[in-house]
Amino acid sequence: MLQQSPTIKHLGVVDEVTERTISIRITSTSACDACGARQACSMADQVDKLLRIPNTGIAVVKGETVNVVMEASAGYWSVFLAYVIPILLLVLGIALFTLLSLADVAAVLLSLALVAAYYAILFWLRKPLERKFAMRIEKL
Known part of the structure; x- marks a missing residue:
């Protein structure tokens, strides 16, 4: 018997159907949903x-x-690409540029430029990444 790999599922509502794509609207809610005081709190958000x-x-x-x-595994990989690598680039860049005796402001600006270049590369590679992080629709 084949064992299915673990998946991440989100409920969504079909917004539009075309020949090529299906647009689905999902509502992301914060951890505040479990809090009893969420109605009185301005921190609770839904996006x-x-x-x-x-x-x-x-x-x-x-x-x-749907x-x-x-x-x-694709979800974990996307978090790694979107958050972990940029933070590492920022911290290591600041450390490296500071060790090279650059001024603090210059080290931070160069590190931010390094992160911006990384995100530009991700944007340039978006088509192959879209195939790697493919999502599918399951009817309820």
């Missing part, structure tokens, strides 16, 4: 995100609730 997923021929209609599914 709508619109995902565009390639249309593989699944029959969905606008307004239908699951958006991604492999857990």
Whole structure:
């Protein structure tokens, strides 16, 4: 028997269906949802995100609730690429540029430029990354 790899699932509502893509609106909520005082707190937030997923021929209609599914390993990898590497670049860049006897301001600015260049490379590689982090739709 084949064992399925762990997945990350989010409920979403189909916003638009075209020949090439399906747009799904998901609502991200903070950890504040579990707090009893969330109604009185301005820190509680909900953010709508619109995902565009390639249309593989699944029959969905606008307004239908579906699951958006991604492999857990791809989710971890995306967090690593989006957050861990840039923080490491920033910290190591500041340390390196400071060791090279640059002024603190110059070290920080050069490190920020290094992070910006990293994000530019990620943007340039977005098509291959989209294939690696492919999401799929499951009907409920």
